[in-house]
Amino acid sequence: MLSKSTPLKIVKKEKQADKTYLFRLEGSGKKKIKFDYKIGQFYQVSVPGIGEAPISVCSFSEDFLEFNIRGVGDVTDKLLELEVGDNIWIRGPYGTSYPLDKLKGNNIMIIGGGTGIAPLRGALKYLEMHRADFERVHIFFGCRSPEEVLFKKDMHHWDRIFDLNLTVDKAPANYKGKVGLVTKIVEESGLDNRNKVVLICGPPIMMKFVIKTLESMGFHYDQIFLSHERRMKCGVGMCGHCMISGIYVCKDGPVFRYDKILGMHE
């Protein structure tokens, strides 16, 4: 746990899509940092002079930390200007995680939309490392267009070792992959709810419709885990921004089992 903002060195920066880069960070001093984050947790990432933003971890390793950063605000725009060798300041990890170690023996469905795929990438790494502990792994990812598909290298790998279903919202006529919303490919899979757990991350509107689709396929709310996004300033349940119905998304979330947050009021 890094309770105070600590500089980490960028050791790799890889373009994923327009204004979207994957950063790999390691300890910047001589002393190696052992990371203890869990999948679905987030760090508060700082650019001195600009501000701080919560970013979900998108890797699973003790030796390094990866963030997938899309420039959508002051902090993330500035982060994209940083290069290998520069420092990024972080504190954390904070929040709850997808409880993969308690889900062993299940079939896992992973459903992600856009940058929401990032935190699930860590989950897939975990599943790969603990492959024998799980049954089948079905992935459903949706991106806006073929150019916006994140982690293209990983996608090929996941396609080989898991059941990968990828769709894009819009594509040119010559595009060979699937076109349509992620709810469509989930529905088309024809999967039932037997012995399954679903992990979701994506924009609120996408998650809402994915849950509706799963419901119509017979899934129960306690089979579904999802990650919520909110404005967060402190990350430790004080500043009040992320509160919904008395629940602090930063501390009690961001990952929730869906039946636990039913009926919450914005």
Next chain:
Amino acid sequence: MGKVLEKKRLKEFLSSVSKGAELIAPVKSDTLRFEIIKDFDDICLEGRPLFPVKKFFSPARHDIFKLNLADKNKAFEEVKNKIKPRVIFGGRLCDFNGLLRLDKLFLAKEFQDEYYKEAREKTLLIGINCVPAPSKYCFCESMNLDKYYDLFFHDLGDKYYIEAGSPKGESLILKLEDYDFSIPAIKCKKHLEKKDLSGFYDSPAWKDGSKKCLNCGKCTAHCTTCLCFDVIDEVDADLKKGKRFKEWDSCQFTNFTQVAGGFVFRKDYVAKFKHRIYHKLQYFRERFGMDMCTGCGRCIESCPRLIDFTETVNKLK
């Protein structure tokens, strides 16, 4: 059994307990507010100050880091707090009960607010009883407040009856004369009905109650227990140095729930009003077993449209 102090000896008593410390008490200027006392005669105990004491524990704005933008490895330098020991005199039961509630969050087990912690440790709380109720807006009688203070004064005309609420307070009045008296409870004109709000979320009363709201945030700024804050970076003109500071924020502002890309989760005024009142009367209680409202009525008195949430809550059926 408490103690008694002649009013003419008040100055002497306060000078003695605040030796080497700042004395903070209500002062009448444009409005009645707590200030650091320079002249003892400025102290005004008539009425309940419009601003609570929370600013001495969680200031409206204070620096947490100095930023060194030129130094890649030492960009953040922690700002050391310079909090002097102090004595707050003339705080009301609602003020000190407000601190009891702020403690729950700022002094939580897992994470503590350093500034708040130090300020709490260095401050002696001397309260004064409200007889009669100092404002037509207050309703603390409905809020089951605790006897939370180091010392508590009750006006007996030419003298004060004093009760201790902590060992520290007790030690300060050891030498005063014993006096047998029982402090009467505060009587308020306004009343808040105690009810479980969970079934009333969709009541039309919320819309009625909040339709005049301007989203100005005065209610939260004046509240004894509202503590939401923002964290902001500011860069000096030379672009070499800057600071990161904490500043009060308000759930009544639209950008309070805005995330990257501009999406706002809690946009309409009814939802914001409900969030404020549900946090006060339900969410906080579920977590900490007490209401997050101390019945001071400041949110009503400070509101430019005099929005009174007690009327809304009392109407819910």
